[in-house]
Amino acid sequence: MLVQRSAFALARRVAFRPATTRTFTSSVVLRLTKDDPSPGGESKTLKKFEDIKSMEDLIPPGAKPGTVPTDMEQATGLERLELLGKMQGVDIFDMKPLDSSRKGTLDDPIIVRSFGDEQYAGCTGFPADSHVVKWLTMSRARPVERCTECGNVLKMEYVGPQEDPHHDDHGHGDHHTYEEPKTMADFVRPEYR
Incomplete structure (x- = not known):
């Protein structure tokens, strides 16, 4: 009787584990297309850092329908400029x-x-x-x-x-109406x- 109670008590303390377990994992899949440049190679869709002259040059082509966009396909503005600079070895923001x-x-x-x-x-x-x-x-x-x-x-x-339109001679922009303490x-x- 004592052995039987001990076995039941032990069985209650042991966590229940099903016979089949399913593990959830995620992995990063690098999707290369024919337009993506190889390291040091030329790209057909990406502009070179030197060719960027206006904000319109920083608009990406976007991803193809039904696919998940890469950073280069969705980054715009300063983020895109930084990524293009890093691809060519230029430190845009001087992070030294x-x-x-x-x-x-x-x-x-x-x-x-x-x-x-x-x-x-x-x-x-x-x-x-x-x-x-x-x-x-x-x-x-x-x-x-x-x-x-x-x-x-x-x-x-x-x-x-x-020629900064937000800056005047006093060191404050036009939108500031206060004096520095x-x-x-x-x-x-x-x-x-």
């Missing part, structure tokens, strides 16, 4: 890390290039990783920023279009900057 081999000074700051009116950069100190990341905000109106932890100086270099940097004498 900032120069950390030296400490920026007011006379020789670390240059940060930006296409926008404002740029954020993280400072980890000199030598690299000597303090936690301090985020610095640079703008066209205030291009130079100094890290409060280590004193590293960064300067934003605007490389975007010179003052910080302690506004009260530092110019000779100490």
Whole structure:
């Protein structure tokens, strides 16, 4: 009787497992068509990076009906420009890390290039990783920023279009109606900057 109760108790504790199990798996299938270029090869449907002159050149051909589109068949705008650049070995957005081999000074700051009116950069100190990341905000109106932890100086270099319709002489676009709030940097004498 004791053995029988022990067997039933053990059977209740063991998870039920059916005799046939079905596993669900997914796999990535690379679909190559005759139009897809081989590495280093020429494409018949993709424009070269150098041939892109307007936004209309960044509209993809799309996928054939009944198929799942690839990234190149559906990416548009900046994403498509980045993919076309990567296919030809061009780093569109300059994703290299900032120069950390030296400490920026007011006379020789670390240059940060930006296409926008404002740029954020993280400072980890000199030598690299000597303090936690301090985020610095640079703008066209205030291009130079100094890290409060280590004193590293960064300067934003605007490389975007010179004729920006959203930018006026005060460093704000036409849609801004506020004045930038003052910080302690506004009260530092110019000779100490």
